Amino acid sequence: MYRSSKYSKRRVFMKKRGILFLVVVLLTCMTMSVFAGAQMETKTGEGETYVIKMYSKNFTGLGSSTPVGKIIKEKFNIDFEFEKFTGDWQEKASLWLAAGDYPEIVYIEQNLDLLRKYINAGVLIALDPLAEQYAPNFLSFYKEALPYMRLNAQDKKIYYWPTGSPEEKEMFQTPFEMVVRMDLLKALGYPKIPENEKEWLNFFIEAKKKVPTVDGRPTVGFSMPLAEPWAVALLPAMSRTGRYQYLGGGKMVMLDCDNNTVDFILKNEYSKEAMKFFNGLYRAGLFDKESFTDKGAQTTEKFNTALILGSIYIKWLSEASNPTLNESGKADMQYIGLPFRLESMNENNDARYNRVMLVRNFDHYAITKKAKHPERIMELINWICTDEGQALLGWGIEGIHYTMEGNKKVPTPEFYNGFNNDPDYLYKQGLGIFGFLTLSTKLDDEGQSAVVELDPTVRFDSYNDEVKEVYAKYGWENYLSPWDKYETKGIDVTEWGAALTLNASSPEAKMMTKIADLHNDATIKLIMAKDDAEFDKIWQDSVNELKALGGEQVIQLIRNQYAEIVAGLK
Incomplete structure (x- = not known):
């Protein structure tokens, strides 16, 4: 599915603005940085505070210790307690499921096979009735993505949300090159x-x-x-x-x-x-x-x-x-x-x-049956899916982190001072640690990103003289200028992404595991080949082994699944 005309217009819009943009922290890193875990505890006092423990690579402490987290607590009496985590998240999630010791909100990184294992094990709460009662904005926010989200469950119910979706940031950020x-x-x-x-x-x-x-x-x-x-x-x-x-x-x-x-x-x-x-x-x-x-x-x-x-x-x-x-x-x-x-x-x-x-198959979050108050979590997510909630998570607090000029958000001097001089400023403010609650990566009609640190204008204003000197030497008007000579198109890969998921018990899934090992082994050998002849032999041997492992059978299954998905969504 091609969307080149839509994205070309965005690029022209950006170029006319002459913006420069150098991403320091990708949204990918932001959403990957927070990992739900441990147990939830209830505190008493003025009402009931719902404290959800989370794992994070970049932040420790109570979410309410940050300005953004404080707003969340004041509105919903929900707090998040972040603990340091440095291990393999997929491995951790697998161990939780195997031991039956999964948390109340579980994070599953990238692995749709593991997500399906959680769903098939019956440990996740179906979100359909909760969303209908407590989070209609959630259903609106993910309206186009819902059919794809249902593909991962045999009963076609919704069991998770893919934060960072819909994802369009490759169209307006510095390419991964x-x-x-x-x-x-x-x-x-x-x-x-x-x-x-x-x-x-x-x-x-x-x-x-x-x-x-x-x-x-x-x-x-x-x-x-x-x-x-x-x-x-x-x-x-x-x-x-x-x-x-x-x-x-x-x-x-x-x-x-x-x-x-x-x-x-x-x-x-x-x-x-x-x-x-x-x-x-x-x-x-x-x-x-x-x-x-x-x-x-x-x-x-x-x-x-x-x-x-x-x-x-x-x-x-x-x-x-x-x-x-x-x-x-x-x-x-x-x-x-x-x-x-x-x-x-x-x-x-x-x-x-x-x-x-439409569905970013990377950061998946789900509410498990150990959740004491799933309805309260959904009420929070319902608000996060509003313009006000997205602005809080992506840009912070109006008057502190940004002001409004017409329909555009303008970062305050206080924000720029912290952003330019303190590598941990965003986390201290609560920006970049709550993206797991749902945060888009789209540009709005004003050409602004939903996330302040990904916004082109913010990046331009935060550049120092050394960076600007390099751009001036080459006559580059914006961060995409080095790519101007190449035609650029956008392609929607949602259906193909869904088609890659294989039934874990199928012969093809077992073949794919062996193919992945072959691929990784070949990568290292190819890098270290002593000459062209050895390189060519390693490559050809790998191609031959791929065939012997059943590569044709696996790739045909993926193509068939793609065709079925496309037909089923019509």
């Missing part, structure tokens, strides 16, 4: 931005020569947190910047956007070319060997000290380090996003496709 230290551009004399993988390899070779150290330590040419399973799965999918898009979900599948069909990444020639680029970095001594054991925390530490010259896709990590670099006197070493294209894409005049989704 190359990230580089911007001082490299100056060191190399502000060269032409590389237009293909071969030029990018030469760029990093020359950049390493120009910037061999930082603070007396050797710089790292290129780094990725490959100890994270998602990073290993994703790397070959960096062929996603042309006609193909990665569908995610841990299914190792690419969507051919021009022909609306799917196949495995290991059969994609663009993916092979992308992996040759990473192999070239490795053979040139530029690919950080610690990448194979680094997780996100280690990569973040390297970004925070400007050790990394470049990376790909993980802009939420690189951009989150920019305030730290600014504070430590390394403002000229901040990271910016730039296009990554393959030579074949340019030769074939491939358009770039950005995903949009």
Whole structure:
């Protein structure tokens, strides 16, 4: 389903405004940062305060200790107590279900298979009757998404909400492509931005020569947190910047956007070319060997000290380090996003496709049967689904965090001071920790994001002189200017995302598990291949093994499920 005309108009609107936008904290990171857990307790006093314990990567303490959380408590007498969590969320949710020790609100990250296990186990509360009685705004907010949400349950009831939906942020944020230290551009004399993988390899070779150290330590040419399973799965999918898009979900599948069909990444020639680029970095001594054991925390530490010259896709990590670099006197070493294209894409005049989704199959929240007051939770969500509730979660409190000028929100000087100088300011204010209650990522009719830190104008106003100097040198009017030469389209991948879910007890699901292991193993071997001959052998051996594992059977099932979903929604 194509929506290119709609999104092209938005892009033109943004370009006319001349806005610049560099995302520091993605909504993805925000909604991923809060994880429901533990038990709920009731406090007595003036009325009954409903305290829900949550897990968070970025915030600890009572939600009511923040201005936003205080408003929520005052309105609904509900508070959230956040505890630190640093483990694997999918593993934790699986253990909860196996032990029958699940919390009152459960978070399931990305894994629709696990979500269905929770539903089939009968431990989640069907939201239909609750929403009809207590949360009609919830039904309106998710009106277009409800048919897809019902697909995950055999009884076709609603058992969860996919926060961050509908998702359109890929259409107006810096693309998930190359990230580089911007001082490299100056060191190399502000060269032409590389237009293909071969030029990018030469760029990093020359950049390493120009910037061999930082603070007396050797710089790292290129780094990725490959100890994270998602990073290993994703790397070959960096062929996603042309006609193909990665569908995610841990299914190792690419969507051919021009022909609306799917196949495995290991059969994609663009993916092979992308992996040759990473192999070239490795053979040139530029690919950080610690990448194979680094997780996100280690990569973040390297970004925070400007050790990394470049990376790909993980802009939420690189951009989150920019305030730290600014504070430590390394403002000229901040990271910016730039296009990554393959030579074949340019030769074939491939358009770039950005995903949009009615249902963002990543952050799923559900109320379990252990909830003492599910109706009160739904009453809160009902209000969150109003314009007033969305404004509170996304922008904060009027008069403190923003003022209104006509129909537009304008951040206050107090907000900008905190936002520009305190990396934890948003969390301290309660912005970015309550997105699990439901928060959209759409642009409104004024061109403003539902989330203040994703808003283009806010990003422009928060840029420092060093960033503006780079943009001025290249004549870039806004953050999308480096991509202006490439045709960009939006494609709705909601149906394909739903079609990726396989019955956990099916033969195809077991095949897919083995295929995922093959994919991840091949990724590491391809990066480390000693020469072209070994690389080609690893690739062909992997393609052959994919076939032997039943790859054709699995991909045909996914295609069939897609056809059934489309037919069923008509």
